[in-house]
Amino acid sequence: xxxxxxxxxxxxxxxxxVGRHIVDIEVRESRxxxxxxxxxxxxxxxxxxVGLDRKGKYLIAxxxxxxxxxxxxxxxxxVRLVKGAWAWDRHDHVQLVLDGDLRWVLNDPRRFGLLWVGxxxxxxxxSRLGPDALSAEFTAPMLFGATRRSxxxxxxxxxxxxxxxxxxxxxxxxxxxxxxxxPSRAAHRLSRPxxxxxxxxxxxxxxxxxxxxxxxxxxxxxxRGRTGYFQLQFRVYDRCGEPCLQCGGTIRxxxxxxxxxxxxxxxxx
DNA sequence: CGCACCCCCTGCCGGC
DNA sequence: TGCCGGCAGGGGGTGC
Numbered sequence: 654x655x656x657x658x659x660x661x662x663x664x665x666x667x668x669x670x671v672g673r674h675i676v677d678i679e680v681r682e683s684r685x686x687x688x689x690x691x692x693x694x695x696x697x698x699x700x701x702x703v704g705l706d707r708k709g710k711y712l713i714a715x716x717x718x719x720x721x722x723x724x725x726x727x728x729x730x731x732v733r734l735v736k737g738a739w740a741w742d743r744h745d746h747v748q749l750v751l752d753g754d755l756r757w758v759l760n761d762p763r764r765f766g767l768l769w770v771g772x773x774x775x776x777x778x779x780s781r782l783g784p785d786a787l788s789a790e791f792t793a794p795m796l797f798g799a800t801r802r803s804x805x806x807x808x809x810x811x812x813x814x815x816x817x818x819x820x821x822x823x824x825x826x827x828x829x830x831x832x833x834x835x836p837s838r839a840a841h842r843l844s845r846p847x848x849x850x851x852x853x854x855x856x857x858x859x860x861x862x863x864x865x866x867x868x869x870x871x872x873x874x875x876x877r878g879r880t881g882y883f884q885l886q887f888r889v890y891d892r893c894g895e896p897c898l899q900c901g902g903t904i905r906x907x908x909x910x911x912x913x914x915x916x917x918x919x920x921x922x
Numbered sequence: 923c924g925c926a927c928c929c930c931c932t933g934c935c936g937g938c
Numbered sequence: 939t940g941c942c943g944g945c946a947g948g949g950g951g952t953g954c
Contacts, residue, residue, distance in 0.1 A: 686950090
């Protein structure tokens with residue numbers, strides 16, 4: 654679920670946490686994508702959260718001892734910011750208690766998420782990431798360079814977090830539709846203007862999605878329990894068999910790299 | 923190098 | 939009504 658827009662929406666909803674100290678951490682279920690090291694995690698008790706950042710799909714809490722607390726939400730993860738005591742609910746795995754009687758409750762039914770604390774330089778996941786899709790470093794010329802070097806389908810390039818961080822299946826499909834490019838097009842055959850269109854479409858889609866509170870397909874909610882509504886604006890994602898909003902043709906579904914692609918065969922070439 | 927295919931895990935939906 | 943297969947926003951690994 655959480656791609657860049659959803660993680661950004663979560664980040665914004667947790668803003669009240671900045672400046673607070675971590676006073677306790679309780680781990681009920683450590684079997685996430687990588688086992689949660691409760692002892693290591695609890696070494697951050699007493700630290701102050703001095704900032705809340707995001708890179709790609711990773712949420713990063715900066716601690717006063719200069720370490721970082723890294724969260725990734727996999728397919729089904731969320732974090733709720735609650736006030737007062739909290740009784741463990743189904744699929745709640747970790748509670749992070751802050752001063753001011755606040756707490757983060759990490760819930761992740763599929764347990765593909767990640768929770769880790771350490772120094773930024775030794776965070777293996779972060780070091781492999783390309784520039785964040787909404788950062789100034791992610792430019793059209795940079796994306797053009799990446800497409801030139803790759804014979805893969807352009808959608809697979811967009812999904813490659815080493816090229817650009819934060820794009821997942823929904824927004825890759827949506828951006829390719831806006832740019833009029835088929836997901837299966839060989840990346841290195843795209844023209845410079847086509848890549849520039851794609852770059853612009855991608856950033857516009859991500860910004861629109863953030864403004865809409867993200868996409869709530871099954872049950873995505875932000876830290877305050879609010880749903881997003883960008884799913885109401887999907888132009889192609891999960892619209893197989895439905896009419897193209899631009900030409901009235903029929904949206905098709907195909908599978909690339911094990912993921913569903915949705916596109917309009919008349920509008921995308 | 924790139925992809926097809928597997929894994930991790932739970933939940934939901936459609937077909938029978 | 940109930941069961942079963944397929945599929946789902948993530949990432950990682952293997953072997954061809």
